[in-house]
Structure formats: structure tokens, C-alpha cells
Amino acid sequence: MTDIRRTVLWVVFTMSLVLLWDGWQKHNGHPSMFSPAPAKPVAASGPAGTPGAALPAPNALPAGSTTPAAAAPAVAASEKLTITTDVMTVTLDTLGGAVSRVELPKYLHAPEPALFDPLLEKLGMKEKRQAAEQPIVLIDPARSYQAQSGLLGSKGEQLPTHLTPMMAQPGERKLADGAKELVVRLESAEVGGVKLVKTYTFKRGDYVIDVKHEIVNAGAAPVVPQLYLQLVRDGHVEHSGPSMAPSAFTGPAVYTEKNAFHTIKFEDIAKDKVDIQKSANDGWVAMVQHYFVSAWLPKDNSGAREFFARKVAGSVPEQYAVGMVFTLPSLAPGASTTQNDQLFVGPAEENKLAALAPGLQLVKDYGIFKVLAQPLFWLLNQLHGILGNWGWAIIALVVLLKIAFYWLNASAYRSMAKMKAINPKIQAMRERLKDKPQEMQQEMMRIYREEKVNPVGGCLPIFLQMPFFIALYWVLLSSVEMRGAPWLGWITDLSVRDPYFILPLLMTASSLFQVWLNPKAPDPMQQRMMWIMPLAFSVMFFVFPSGLVLYWLTNNILSIAQQWMINKQLGVQN
Secondary structure (H helix, E strand, C coil), X not given: CHHHHHXXXXXXXXXXXXXXHHHHHHHCCCCCCCCCCCCCCCCCCCCCCCECCCCCCCCXXXXXXXXXXXXXCCCXXXXXXXXXXXCXXXXXXXXXXXXXXXXXXXXXXXXXXXXXXXXXXXXXXXXXXXXXXXXXXXXCHHHCCEEEEEXXXXXXXCCCCCCXXXXXXXXXXXXXXXXXXXXXXXXXXXXXXXXXXXXXXXXXXXXXXXXXXXXXXXXXXXXXXXXXXXXXXXCCCCCCCCCCCCCCCCEEEEEECCCEEEECCXXXXXXXXXCCCXXXXXXXXXXXXXXXXXXXXXXXXXXXXXXXXXXXXXXXXXXXXXXXXXXXXXXXXXXXXXXXXXXXXXXXXXXXXXXXXXXXXXXXXXXXXXXXXXXXXXXXXXXXXXXXXXXXXXHHHHHHHHHHCHHHHHHHHHHHHHHHHCHHHHHHHHHHCCCCHHHHHHHXXXXXXXXXXXXXXXXXXXXXXXXXXXXXXXXXXXXXXXXXXXXXXXXXXXXXXXXXXXXXXXXXXXXXXXXXXXXXXXXXXHHHHHXXXXXXXXXXXXXXXXXXHHHHHHHHHHHHHHHHHHHHHCCCCC
């Protein structure tokens, strides 16, 4: 039974660490251990099209349209307008007034910390290294990624779409010092007697862009326009692949109050297996990835809308769109109407997202134990508010979890202490009956009964706590708040590995000390494996983000302290 218990524990521990390490590797764009790296796509050379329409037709209709585009002039050359605020650098394309690029200067693609950074700095090489740190580009032309909007004719009329040339009014393109907002206005020519005016409002310190769509009927006949909002990008996911390891979701998402939050895999769209609520009076659409999200949020959340998620016909590489279509009031000749919407492009900070729109915080991927991960993040966030440091908040959270599971862990450690106390008797019995395995097993069970020892007593508490450990792993892995968050001294970013490997070395030492505290395995080979395994696993901790290693190290230290105390109480020599 002792051998079985140890085998089960090591299997669980081994698989957990292997899967966690592989998951982290995929999050950082490295190949999975279980599948080859996906091929890199080739960026599209032309503008992104719309679902259900081929790229060559410049005024082709988006998803849901049943009428083909009428003959249209060739796609006009577009002008790229660069809008700069304190938190965003946005490119607006005058071809349709689409948002074609968004850079987030406060979030960098920082390389892994070098072990010899101080030496590099003395040699004058540190500046080159720092120069390689580039801002995150969320809406990225390399991904054929755009936020688009345009009009449909309810009767198939050709109206201004996201491929209709627009003129930008003169004005500032950079948020001035002391200014709170910057307004950019783009206006289309008449198409089908209708003119579309888009007004983008950028605000200081805000990742939300206010977008006002003004539709003017300059023709001689009434028209019932439909406004569509969509997010388009290719289906390439760097960490995708058939693997058992967990990975954060990348792809489209739809939210309605009735059906709540629903993610859509790119492969399901390609196979036409999309199952979403087709229409509602509320909701939003988003394009989700690790740490970041873009989302169309109707400012006035009431009003009927139709949802779609489709592949862009004729796109190379394949592109996918998710969006909404609103039917606007009938416009008499000379009349106009407006709709106010918001485009969020930025980090998935849970509390800020929750304040923007109902359910928007759900874009943060917590894995299969979301029901545990959400309250754990809430508690971690509260601790951060008190302590002012995410590193100390992680330590405080582990302490609170240890207190919550104190009696459960105590039961496991008492079982292990008793096992260690009777270990000499077990060893002597095994030596005496080594040629009689059946009699040895019977005698071992007799000793367990007499000493009131449960050989698997240390397993159940570990299994019960495993979901909490995995949930906390996801909290630390998925929280953009950890990016660039320092702890103390040499730990300047909890989302990347320890630059000097101090935490992994301490983690390895604590694991070896735990092996010494535990009862010795009766089999010499198994005993050697007990010492070798922590050394082998330490390789993974050397590449884990320091926030996760800090969590495991704190957990180990508290476990050692509790086990040491129980051993003393039971009179077991450590």
C-alpha cells in the first residue's frame, strides 16, 4: 500500500508539472511537447474582406447579406492616419474608416531577462537589448486584424461599407498635453444616395474608443439602412495544437444576457459548426487572446441586433469575422440618424472590463476551474489593494489558503509522521520476509492496523486541494496585472522567469528538504527516485514565471513548517 500511495502521488505530481510547463511554453509561443509548432501564415496583401464576400469586390456585403454587391469602382488607394494618445497608437484607414492597427506602448514584448544583464550593461550591450523591447500590437496588420463597420441596404441597396473610401477632416492627430480627448472625423461620399460619417473620440488614459456612426440620406427615396460592426482576423493561434496541456483561448466570442458568454473556435467557424444566439436585444462581440481583447460594445445596450461569426470568403490566408448587424429606423430623403458605439482595444483587466459592459470580464480565461479561479483572483486583488504589491499579495494568498486547509493538511502530515515513526519496524519486517511476499503483505497490513496508520491517508487531502492549486495557477497565468509587476529586489516582472534563478534554486532546496522530512521508501531504488525527482522537476521551475515559482516556494515553506511541527508533536525525529 505504501508503494501504491507513493506511486499515485508521484504520477499526479509529475503530470501536473509537465502539463503546467507545456502550457506555459505554448503561451509564450514555443512548440508544444505533444504537437508540432503550427506553420506561420503569410499576411494578406490586400485589405481584410467581410464574411460571405470575396475580397476583390470593394463594396461587397458582410455576413448575413443575401444580395451580391453591385458593380463598384476599383478599390481606391487608402491613407493611413496615425492617432497617438498616452496609452494607444491607433492607425485609421481612410478606406472604409477601419481601425487597422492598435499599438499599446505601456505593454512591451519584453524578452526573457538575461542572467548577465549587469555585465551586459557594463559592456555597453544592455541598450541594444532594451531597444529590442517592442510594444504589443493588438490589432495587427500581420494578422489581417481589423475593427470594421459599415452599412447594408435592407433591400440589397449598395451603401457605404468598410471598403468605401472616406475623407478625413483636418485636425490634431496627437493628444495634446493637458487635453482630455481627441476627435477624428471621417466622411464617405454618397453611395446609393446615403452618406456615412464616422467620428472617433480618443480619451486620455482610456482604451475605449467612442465611435459615432451618422447616416445621412442625401438621396430622393426613403432607405432603411443596417449598420454592421465586426472584428476580422486570421485564424492563426501560436499555441494551438492537439495537446492535453491547458492553454488560454484565442478567437471570437459573443455575449448576450440570455446565453451569457460563448467562445467560438476558428476551426468550428471553418467547419460551419457555429452555435450562437442569432439575435438579441443586448450583447457584444469580441476577439480574445491571452492577456488582451478587442470588443465592439454598443453604447446604448438596448436595441435588436443580429450576431454572426463566419469565414471571410476568398481570403488568403483564411480570415474570420465576428460581428453584429443593427437595423436602423427608416430615413426619409434629407433625414439622418446616429448610433453610438464603443470599441475597446486593450488589456483584459478584470475589474475594469466588468465596469464597461455586462459580462465583459468573462473574456479572461480561467480554464476548467473558473468557479474557483474567479473568487481566488478577487481575494488576490483585495490583498493587492491592501499590500500594494502583487508579489506580497501572492504570498499572503498562499498563507490564507494554508490556513483554510490547515486541518486537512494536518491530517495528511500526521499520517506521514506515523508512517515515518513505524518505518524502522516496516523495514525490519520486509528484510525478514523478503522471500515471502504474500506473508509480507499480510504482516504489513497487521502493523498498519495495530499502529492505526492509514497508508493512503496523505493522498486524499492532496487530491482535494489540487483543483485550488490549478485554479490559482490559472489566476497567475491569465492575469495581465502580473505583466511587468515587480516583487522586490531582482524580481522586476512576476510574469517572466527569475533572471538569477534564485527562486527556482530555493524551490529545489525546499523540495529536497520535504523528501528528507517524509518517511523513507522501503525500496532502495524508490528511495533514490524520491531524491532524483525534485532535481528533475527543478528544470521546469527555472523557466516558470517568477510569480508561479514564488507561489510554489511559499507553499513549500509553509508545508515544511507545518510538517515539522506535527512531527515534533508526535515525537517523530525529523
